[in-house]
Amino acid sequence: MVYAQQDAQFTQYMYNGLYYNPAFSGNHTGYRFSALHRSQWLGYTTSSGNGGAPTTQLVTASGRIPGTSFGWGVSFTNDDIGPATSQEANISLAYHRKIRRGVLSLGVSGGMFSNTIKYDEIDVVNPDPSIPSSGNESQMSANFGAGILYEAPKYYLALSSRHINEPTFDFGENSFDNQLVNHSYLMLGYKIRTFAQVTFDPSILLKSEGFNNFSYDVSVIATYDDRMSGGIAYRGEESLSVLLGYKLLRDKSLRIGYAFDLVMGGNEAKAPTSHEFMLTYNLPTITKKIESIIQRTPRFRF
Template structure:
């Protein structure tokens, strides 16, 4: 199910009815993106500096457009990433920022990633670490409780912050890649309402793999899969196939298990194709009783190549000699 959170829009009132007993849920808490294949740094810190140059991306997702429920508007998520590389040291660095709003909850995540890249056989093995801050806010005045509990405030909001760690690895030989990562290793905890509502950010693990197929007339095809699990108790997956012509125009389809089918399109601008715009449209096919049928995702990426200076030796001529 797409973008399930600890405080699910459908089940939030039920959870809060048992607030005095302390609520613990092991559903998907991380934001999910249809254009996951272009946002590897969000899932795996080993992507930091994997691509040469300086890379920037901005993504906006509107989940279940025009949804109107008893616990707030439709979920909305923003993702910003930036990365660069230190080629002489085989190192890369990256920064991710996530702003995720769903119902009465708002979460912000900032992570700094460091990656190390080493040639291995015919490919490159990358390993990475990440660390940062995770902030969670609960807006009590937007809660819609079936039976109000005196231990839960009637108004205002509460924000708590905690540290957050992750690690990952990926092997890429040009034709295919496979990577594994884990986030929220330390499982930071939040206890809202003086401990009445307990919310632990569970460990999330990801496995990603893809294959690049080069064909005639500048066409390439890339099937990929993203497998997700929460504490190895909850599993879901995304699969996609993207076709690209001449590194400029792309299009494809994706499927999120038992949740939605998606159409993805993209177009690269400028002469060097460094600026790219992307769009994904999701059509929900599962669980429509608790959702609106469509979601939209807009993305902008920019790749700034590293400037390398090459000095050419100039012949110096004098009346006596030259060198």
């Protein structure tokens, strides 16, 4: 039995709430677009020399439906690790309601999850005639998720569940069986403002896979003048990270981010570094303003 990768992991998780939780769909005004590439354990190769270092791409877009309390979101993920590749495409919808000083958001998502096995990259210890030695095989299944988010001026709290239906992928008459188990996420963040145009944003991401395996990410990001940011993060028993970011353009709508991971655990089976690049663009809502213009004529004054 071979277990393909489950959910992808991101060091810049605090900027990718939509991937974990559909309640982030349109939680702010305007439209948000992002693209991320992650090269994990850069340079890692298996004993067979076939590579195998995980690489991940994530593309998202979200916005608010004009004149309503609903937000929309779309996301696409490509995750390649060893002989297995997966693609995930989701559409999400969220309802936002103001409660006291914060906003409560409820979101649901649905889409497709595809798994592919590349047989020519599998190093089999005991060859089985029923298992192909070359070629690829792909399977696709429906995929659903849900989440809740409460966001206040100084903090946010989000709880979500992905792969609620736990789709199963069965390759070649039970030769390879991989169930995409339910993943749950708890994300917390807090904003600390200072008098020197610097804000500190500590956050934590708690992850549960099938309610059996638990892990966590914790980080602190410092931002100067809402433009330049830097921070550190730690992934439990895995890596220590440095995060950098800078907002471009006059309205600070374009942001570029980078994360460097130094692997500290399990080095015997991993390469020592991972790298993550992210680009985000926020398009504000365009509003038309009609101004009253005073016109004067010899007879009338408007």
